[in-house]
Structures are given as structure tokens and as C-alpha cells.
Amino acid sequence: MLIYIHVPFCRQRCHYCAFQSQALGRDVEPVSSQAMRDYVDTLLMELALWGDRLGGRRVESVFFGGGTPSLLPPKIVGIILERLHKIFAIDDNAEISLEANPESFKGTLLPSQYLACGINRLSLGLQSLDPDMLRILGRVHKAQDSLNSLLAAREAGFVNIGVDLMWGLPGQSVRHWLQSLKDVVRLAPEHISAYGLTLEPGTVLERQCSEGLLQMPPERDLNIMFVEGAAYLEGQGYLQYEISNYSRMGYQCRHNLGYWQGVDYLGLGPSATSTINNKRWTNPAHQKAWAEKIAQGSVAGNEELLSPLIRVLEMIMLSLRTVRGLSLKRYKEMTGHDFLIDHKRMVQALHDNGLIRIRQGLLRLTPSGMVVSNAIISNLFAQTKKVLTEPLPTLESLQTVQLTEDDAPEVRSVVWPKA
């Protein structure tokens, strides 16, 4: 099982952000915030409630995400981890990640304290090293803070550091994006996440773009940024293992891999989602509503039972986002159908256009296919729903099928159907 802990506090709201988080303000000491204290109390109560239900269950990864989890002092993170160790069977080599923002990851002492309390993977939200882009994004930190935080983490002894970057920003050119990647590669992080900017409704950035104050790069440039960025990173030894994620060999984020492989996850904190034993639920988004629910001794609730069809669609979507791709064998195990027959015409069209490749029983998107992954996946969804009308294997039998990395794919040659 994976555990995700949502920390819903930030210094200020970024201009592109639609996540659930509260702005504490630039100068407020996090520990002196009543909302933060209440949050920690409720989180520990929520943990205790889960201890009664899932205590003793094996945990392979813990991820503090947000928001800005590095606003939680190391002492508090240590207390939460201690409780987790008491309640669950956390693997000795579990990945324990903390998302950190450069403005709240300063000095040499703080990184050592996080390391000492059990954090072994850091994910730094740099987003950009360019002062103008940081201003457009409404980030509270400066480019120099990014460099300082990364150096401080290294000096403290972190050996697994990821950085988050954004591309496709208003006013950004292809050359500019590739230069940003070069600057970041010089810092030698183990992992790079590169997310294309999405304009979320209701955000400052969306309003500025719709009013014409800022302009998104043209579609053609966005495609080049993605494809050339991926090629550059691969050339520098960062292997792309998912549409937006690259890492040095052996430094893939195990937590995210778990999500993509369909491992159960428990989400704690406001707005956190959980999926356990084919049931999914989401905590109330607002801290007060979440706290009221926990105070009543209630967890989960409003669970959605994931039908076999939903599990199949999720498997298609999640696996096509990875570079490993969709296992045709896995599709057959889940549905009793042959994927290539079910999606004959589409597969041929995608293949003819160089958008997919099939090798060793795995169907994966090519770099050009990744650019239009949303369209491909939604078309595959429509066709899958159409063909999977008969009853699928039961939930119980699905649970026994586990996708593993060495899921010995059979070598098969594909006979492409005629149009």
C-alpha cells in the first residue's frame, strides 16, 4: 500500500494553481498558525482511526504532498512518521518523499533535520529558474532560492532529489525552454518532472490570458518543447519513464509508479483520495469539513465501487502514460479480449501515423503519440466501452492479477489489419 499525506498550506497562491491549499502569508511562522496546529491534530486523529481498520498493513511508500509540505516543521514530520511506523508495517527501504518549495527549504539545518526524521526523497518545486517566468507564475521564491535549496539538500546528505519544472509558459520560446533544461541538468538532480502548463479555470493566469494580458505559446511550439525537451533529457541520461517524468537509472519515483501500476493507496488530509480494495473515496476538501468528519470518528464514506470496466479504463490510461506501455497480456487477463482485435482500426491508424509502437506484447506511445496522448486515450476509451459490453471477470479475480515489472511479455508479431 502507498500512503499520501496532503498538507494544505502554502505561503501564497500561485497564479496557475487550482489545488486545495490555504495561503498562510509570507511572514507567518507556520507553527504559530492555528489552522496548521488544528490540521496536525486532525491528521493524527485520522491516522489513529485508520490504525483500527488497516493497522499492520504493509506500506512501501509515504508521500507528503501539497500544498507546501516543507511548511511542516521537521519535528512534526518526525511525529507523523513515528505514528505511521507504529500503525503500519513500513518497509525498511520504503521511499519517504517530501515536496518542498525553495522559499521554505532554507539553511543547512533544516534539510539535515528532515533527513534525520526519515525523509529520504525530496521533490523541489522549482518550476523555473527564470525570474520573469517565476513572476508570471506568481511563485513566492526567487531563482537563487532554488539553487540554494538544492545545494543545501545535497550538503545535508540527500541522495535522491527530484525537481519539478513547468513548460509552455506565457512568453516562453522553445529555445528558452531548452536553455532552462540545460540550467537544471547542470544542477544534477536525480529526477526531473516537467509538466506542461494547463490553464485552470478561475486562476489568475487563466484570467490574464483570456484578457490578452499574457499569451500562451502557439500549439506548434508546445509540441516541439515536449519532443525536443524529452530528447535532450534522454541525451543527458534522464530516462523518460512517464509522459512528464524523467530520472537517472534507478531513481524513478516509486510512489508514482505504484499509482500507475494500480497499487492501493490511502490518502490522509483534506481533499486526499484513497483507493483500497476496489473502492475509492475522497476526503472533504475544506479543512473544517474534514476535521468535523474525523471528530465524529468517520473515515472514508461515499465510496465509489470501481467496476471491472473502470479498472480496465484506468489501466489503459495509466499504462499508456508510461514509457513501458500497455501490456496486451494484462488487457486479456482483465477482459478476456484481444486488445488488437477490439481496437483494430484505431491501432492501425495510430501505427500508420507513427503514434504508437508495439513490441514484445507492449503497446506504447511514441514521442509524437505522447504529444496527443489525451486524444488517443479518450478515443481508446470510447472504443473499449463499446466492445466490453458482456460481463467482465469478477472483482475478486482482478485482484489476484498483479502487474509486475518482469511481466514476461510474449514476443508476437502484429499483423496489421487492412483499412
Ligand code: SF4
Ligand atoms: S505552491 Fe503548489 S499548491 Fe501551493 S499555491 Fe503554488 S502551485 Fe498551488
